[in-house]
Amino acid sequence: MSAIDARHLALTYADGTEAVEDVSLDIPEGEFFGFLGANGAGKTTTIKMLVTLLRPTSGSVAVNGYDVEDSPRRVRESIGYMAQETSIDPELTARENVRYACEAYGVSRDRRGERIDELLELVDFVDVADKRAKEFSGGMKKRLDVATALAHEPPVVFLDEPTTGLDPKARNRLWDYFERINDRGTTVFLTTQYLEEADHLCERIGVIRDGEIAVSGSPEELKSRVGGDVLELDDPTPTNVERAREVAVDSRLAADADDVEATEEGLLVRSAEARRYGTDLLVSLRDAGLSVVGFNVRSPTLDDVFLAVTGEEYDAEGGESGGDTDDPGGDGGGADAETTARQAPR
Numbered sequence: 001m002s003a004i005d006a007r008h009l010a011l012t013y014a015d016g017t018e019a020v021e022d023v024s025l026d027i028p029e030g031e032f033f034g035f036l037g038a039n040g041a042g043k044t045t046t047i048k049m050l051v052t053l054l055r056p057t058s059g060s061v062a063v064n065g066y067d068v069e070d071s072p073r074r075v076r077e078s079i080g081y082m083a084q085e086t087s088i089d090p091e092l093t094a095r096e097n098v099r100y101a102c103e104a105y106g107v108s109r110d111r112r113g114e115r116i117d118e119l120l121e122l123v124d125f126v127d128v129a130d131k132r133a134k135e136f137s138g139g140m141k142k143r144l145d146v147a148t149a150l151a152h153e154p155p156v157v158f159l160d161e162p163t164t165g166l167d168p169k170a171r172n173r174l175w176d177y178f179e180r181i182n183d184r185g186t187t188v189f190l191t192t193q194y195l196e197e198a199d200h201l202c203e204r205i206g207v208i209r210d211g212e213i214a215v216s217g218s219p220e221e222l223k224s225r226v227g228g229d230v231l232e233l234d235d236p237t238p239t240n241v242e243r244a245r246e247v248a249v250d251s252r253l254a255a256d257a258d259d260v261e262a263t264e265e266g267l268l269v270r271s272a273e274a275r276r277y278g279t280d281l282l283v284s285l286r287d288a289g290l291s292v293v294g295f296n297v298r299s300p301t302l303d304d305v306f307l308a309v310t311g312e313e314y315d316a317e318g319g320e321s322g323g324d325t326d327d328p329g330g331d332g333g334g335a336d337a338e339t340t341a342r343q344a345p346r
Ligand SMILES: Nc1ncnc2c1ncn2[C@@H]1O[C@H](COP(=O)(O)OP(=O)(O)OP(=O)(O)O)[C@@H](O)[C@H]1O
Pocket: 013, 014, 015, 017, 018, 019, 037, 038, 039, 040, 041, 042, 043, 044, 045, 046
């Protein structure tokens, strides 16, 4: 049985916006699935249909074998949902928030005390269990959100941008919990603004564009579809970039013009020959009277996949730095050696 089986899902909002046009997903039990797309591509609308908060205009969805139209209550009982907005009560302590979630999700009275302790332990809240949630940092609130979404041990959890705005340390910590629950057999459906997060966590990824799945596959499969390596030229002046683009398109590197993209930093060329002939391009640029300030050849990342599929750079608002810390009253918890080492190579 699939954990999530969505067929030809579509949703048009009352104002006529066709947010989701045709989304089919078949996610096996126990998979860690990443759902990616630019802002407004239809991710949240899709999740809301999967968790019974929005009724599809057409198509069908079964979650854990229950049809969302026929058995919405069964679906809700069998899933955990961590929405973008926090669901914890700032006036309650961590323990009270978790207890409330256990009651709301119908965890039996006999089991409740034990389950509350397990959940607090899972997200490392034992020492601060009796502090009020309003005293917690952004990262801690997210961890508490994770605990409450898991109260009833659901076989499937939906995480909608669970780490947005967190600093790398807090994010890494959450990644550990997500991996832990997936290791226990829980199916995870994740949306994220951070492609390195999807790369690190997900076994399979689907990219939604204009309300339809544009590509899906494992991170490695998707990266291999970029076709070779990626050569980056840094040049901040747009006029130079435009001329450099013409030189690159004419070079033996690019199979066609689509392999050359202007980026915020300068220019990017996807090519199976990037390592072999990359320096030839530098010579051609110099001959054309252009100099570059930076040059680099690297393996493709999911950012390259995204750029190739959508023609846009993946939006990562909330940023890599200056995010919400996991450490209230601390020094902001910058990236330590371990954190840095765990980031996907760029
Ligand atoms: N209640 C609504 N009424 C009308 N249009 C809506 C509504 N909610 C979302 N939309 C539109 O539907 C489209 C898809 O929105 P959705 O929130 O699903 O995208 P998303 O991929 O989750 O984006 P984000 O990353 O910004 O959350 C967008 O064009 C959005 O403006």
